[in-house]
Amino acid sequence: MxxxxxxxxxxxxxxxxxxxxxxxxxxxxxxxxxxxxxxxxxxxxAGNAYDELDEHGIRIHRYGPHLFHANSDKVVAFLSRFTDWWPYEHRVRASVGEQLLPVPINLDTINARYGAGLSEGDVEAWLAAQAEPMSHVRTAEDAVVARMGRAVYEDFFRGYTRKQWGLDPRQLDASVTARIPVRTDRDDRYFTDRFQALPAEGYTAMFARIxxxxxxxxxxxxxxxxxxxxxxxxxxxxxxxxxxxxxxxxxxLPYRSLTFDLRHEPTPGGATVLPVGQVNFPSEDVAHTRVTEFRHFQPAEPRAVTALAFEYPSATGDPFYPIxxxxxxxxxxxxxxxxxxxxxxxxxxxxxxxxxxxxxxxxxxxxxxxxxxxxxxxxxxxxxxxxxx
Known part of the structure; x- marks a missing residue:
C-alpha cells in the first residue's frame, strides 16, 4: 500500500x-x-523508547528497559515541558553462581562474592591488590583486569561482554568497559545522576506531546x-x-541488535518476581544477558500477573549498538x-x-x-x- x-x-x-x-x-x-x-x-x-500498556495494565518497554537519568538541567527542563515524572532509581543485580550481587560492583558485591570483609576505606587497596598493572590498556579485557583483577573480570565481565557483542573482550576497544564504575561504598543504584525518573504516563505519551x-x-x-x-x-x-x-x-557500519522474549507469569501473592527491576546474567551458560521486570517501573501495586522481558543479543535485526x-x-x-x-x-x-x-x-x-x-x-x-x- x-x-x-x-x-x-x-x-x-x-x-x-x-x-x-x-x-x-x-x-x-x-x-x-x-x-x-x-x-x-x-x-x-518514540523510537526504541516506545512503551505501551499490556492487557494486564503493565507498561511494557518494547525494546528493552529505558531508564531516564540526567545531570543536565537544560535537558530535564526541555523534556519536562511534555511530561510529568515518576521518581525512580534503577537497581540491578548480577546472577553469579548462586548469588544475586549488586552491579555496578560495590562494597557489598566484593564482600559477598570474595569474602573480603572490607569497610569503605579498604576497597581501593583491595582492588589495587587484585589488579594486573600494564603499560598500555588497549582492549576491553585490559581495562578491567588492569583495574580490578582477573577474578572480577571472569565473574562479571568476560561472559557478559562476549554475549553482548559477539566478540571476545580482547577484540573490543577499552572504552567498552573502561568507564564502568566501581563503588567504594554501599550505593547500589545503577545510576548516580542528579535526576532519575520515568515519564509519568510513559515515553510514548511524552513523544505524542512533543x-x-x-x-x-x-x-x-x-x-x-x-x-x-x-x-x-x-x-x-x-x-x-x-x-x-x-x-x-x-x-x-556494523551493529549489534537485540531480541526480546516477553513472558507473563502469575504472581498469586501480588508481589514481583525479581527483587529489583533488572537481573544480569554474566555467565555464558545462560543465553540471555538480562531479565527485566516491568512492574518495578510503576508505582507499587499488587497484581496477579507480572511481565518479564528476557533479552538476547543478536547479529541481525534493528541496529541498537555501534560495535x-x-x-x-x-x-x-x-x-x-x-x-x-x-x-x-x-x-x-x-x-x-x-x-x-x-x-x-x-x-x-x-x-x-x-x-x-x-x-x-x-x-x-x-x-x-x-x-x-
Missing part, C-alpha cells in the same frame, strides 16, 4: 520519530515556524525514499543509519566527511553519528544541533530565523 502523503508540502522532512527526530521537529516547528513532515518506517513514534504541533505532520510505516519523493521539502533532518543514507558507499572497534570508527569517519558536504541535510542522533547515546545525551545533542543548524535550516527553507524560545 502506498504511504499516506502529507496534506501540504513540508519545508523540512525529518526521518525518524525517536528522540533526535522528534526534538528536532519540535524545535523547527515552534522556533522557526516551518512546516515539518516526520516519517518513521516503524508503525509507532510532536503535537500544528506545523508538524507525522507519517508512520513510511520509508525515507517514499517520503522524499512527495514531501516537497527544502531541508532534510536525517536520524537513520548514515551508511544507509549514502548507499553504503564505504561499506556497512566499538577502530576499523568501524574509521569507516564512520569516511561517512562523516561525506556528510559535511551536504548543507541541505542535518545528521543527528545515534544512528546518523554512529554513537551509543543515552536518552539524556541524545536529547542534549538534538538541542545543540538545532542551535548550531537553525540558521542553515531556515536558509534552506528560505525563511528568516525567528527568535529562539
Amino acid at each position: 502506498a504511504p499516506s502523503l502529507p496534506s501540504r508540502p513540508a519545508d523540512v522532512l525529518v526521518v525518524g520519530a525517536g528522540f533526535a527526530g522528534a526534538i528536532m521537529a519540535e524545535r523547527i516547528a515552534s522556533v522557526l515556524d516551518l512546516r515539518v513532515l516526520v516519517v518513521d518506517r516503524r508503525e509507532h513514534i 510532536l503535537d504541533h500544528p506545523n508538524i505532520e507525522v507519517r508512520l510505516g513510511t520509508e525515507y525514499a517514499e517520503a522524499a519523493a512527495h514531501a516537497g521539502h527544502r531541508h532534510l533532518v536525517y536520524t537513520g543509519c548514515i551508511d544507509e543514507f549514502f548507499e553504503r558507499r564505504f561499506g556497512a 566499538p572497534r577502530p576499523a568501524n570508527r574509521e569507516r564512520y569517519r569516511q561517512y562523516q566527511v561525506l556528510a559535511r558536504t551536504r548543507s541541505d541535510v542535518t545528521f543527528v542522533g545515534r544512528l546518523a553519528r554512529y554513537q551509543y547515546l543515552n536518552m539524556d545525551q541524545v536529547t542534549g545533542q538534538a538541542l545543540a544541533t538545532f542551535a548550531e543548524r537553525a540558521a542553515v535550516i531556515a536558509a534552506s527553507a528560505r525563511r528568516p530565523v525567528a527568535r529562539a524560545a
